[in-house]
Amino acid sequence: MRAIVIGAGMFGASTALQLARRGVQVKIFDFAHNGKATMAGAGIVCPWATQIEEPAWYEMYAAGARFYDTLIADLNGAGETDLGYRKVGALVTSQNADDFKAAGARIARRAATAPEAGDVRLLSPKDAQALFPVLKDGLEAWFIPGGARVDARLLSAAMVRQAIALGAEFSNDYVTLVQGPEGTAVRDGSGTLHTADEVIVAGGAWASQILAPLGVDHPVKPQKGQIVHLRLAGVQTAQWPVLLPMTSHYMLAFDDSRIVVGATREVDSGFDYRVTATGQASVLEAGMAIAPGLAHAEIIETRIGFRPAGPTIKPIFGRVPGAPGLSLANGLGAGGISIGPFAGKLLADVLTGKQTEVPVAPYAPQN
Ligand code: FAD
DSSP, rough: EEEEOOSSHHHHHHHHHHHHHOOOOOEEEOOOOTHHHHOOOOEEEEGGOOOOOOOHHHHHHHHHHHHHHHHHHHHHHHTTTOOOOOOOOOEEESSSSHHHHHHHHHHHHTTTTOOGGGGOEEEEEHHHHSTTTTTOOOOOOOEEOOOEOOOHHHHHHHHHHHHTTTTTEEEEEOOOOEEETTEEEEEEEOOOOOOSSSSEEGGGHHHHHGGGGTTTOOOEEEEEEEEEEEEETTTTTTTEEEEOOSSEEEEEEETTTEEEEEEEOTTTTTTTOOOOOOHHHHHHHHHHOOOOTTTOOOOEEEEEEEEEEEESOOOOOEEEOOOOEEEEOOOOOHHHHHHHHHHHHHHHHHHHTTOOOOOGGGOOOOO
């Protein structure tokens, strides 16, 4: 079997790797647009605290986090050890007592059937601050040991490298779809046509542009996120847990004294690739409200990513009805770093006729 994957963000990179592992001849094209979501994503992998209760979606989110253990072990085994991945744990807190109580009940219920979440426990404000030193005084927190963070830039690049090691070809090219007599083909920047048994559109927020020439109406739109990176010079942040204050904002830390504060969720943003005063100010304000110790941190950069947001929060993947040889891998929205690697595996299973671990019908593209 031969496959072409358009887009090498979290979804495309994983699909390409998993197909290559199943012996498929893979070609990957990735233009890496400004605002590629995977390049801006925060990197939190912690499904057990989510406020979303939709069963199918939660099952996917939880399975995505479970899959990380296998994925990271496999990549490490192949020599890919620089992934920014660490199970630092997650602190879930809230300034609202009712929300905090509800979060505790939700996390306990989920952790009861998810040993990978670890032994969830309630921390006093002092103990929470010991783990996350810039945290506001007086806040209790639920600690979820299985919570992790990852550098999605490094992880997606590692998945592409491993696909290439298995024989895949990669090209940093802008491509268009062409409907030929023998099915869907891909035209690269030089005008060359590439054919395959399956063309997989993993173009993130740009997928509807890619599909338009074929008349396929695809509902995913860009949802802009502005996310601020700070540095606390000289502070060892490598072991700091992810901080989830039960709002749309959050924080996490990486090894280089870097704290990441996220993020805006700007619907109907289009592809506006600009750091705006309001966007940056709102993220910093929310961050410092929960972590006042960041007030004197240095601003290193503000990243912008366009989340591929569908009409529901569920991903959309599988064969496109009525378009032989065309598949979709999209709609990861705000959870794609957690779900993308697993969703790529599921799609590879579908395309190679294997049984999937979870039902995939709820994610099938519609006409
Ligand atoms: P993308 O990463 O956008 O990749 C699509 C690729 O397709 C791009 O490289 C693009 O250039 C390419 N492409 C498009 N058109 C063409 C073409 N014609 N030819 C060639 N290439 C093309 N998720 C989590 O689980 N945890 C988090 O903490 C988290 N934080 C986030 C914070 C922010 C600020 C943002 C923006 C997102 C966050 N996410 C998070 C969500 C996650 O980053 C995305 O869901 C995921 O990265 C989407 O991956 P993707 O592969 O679908 O799309």
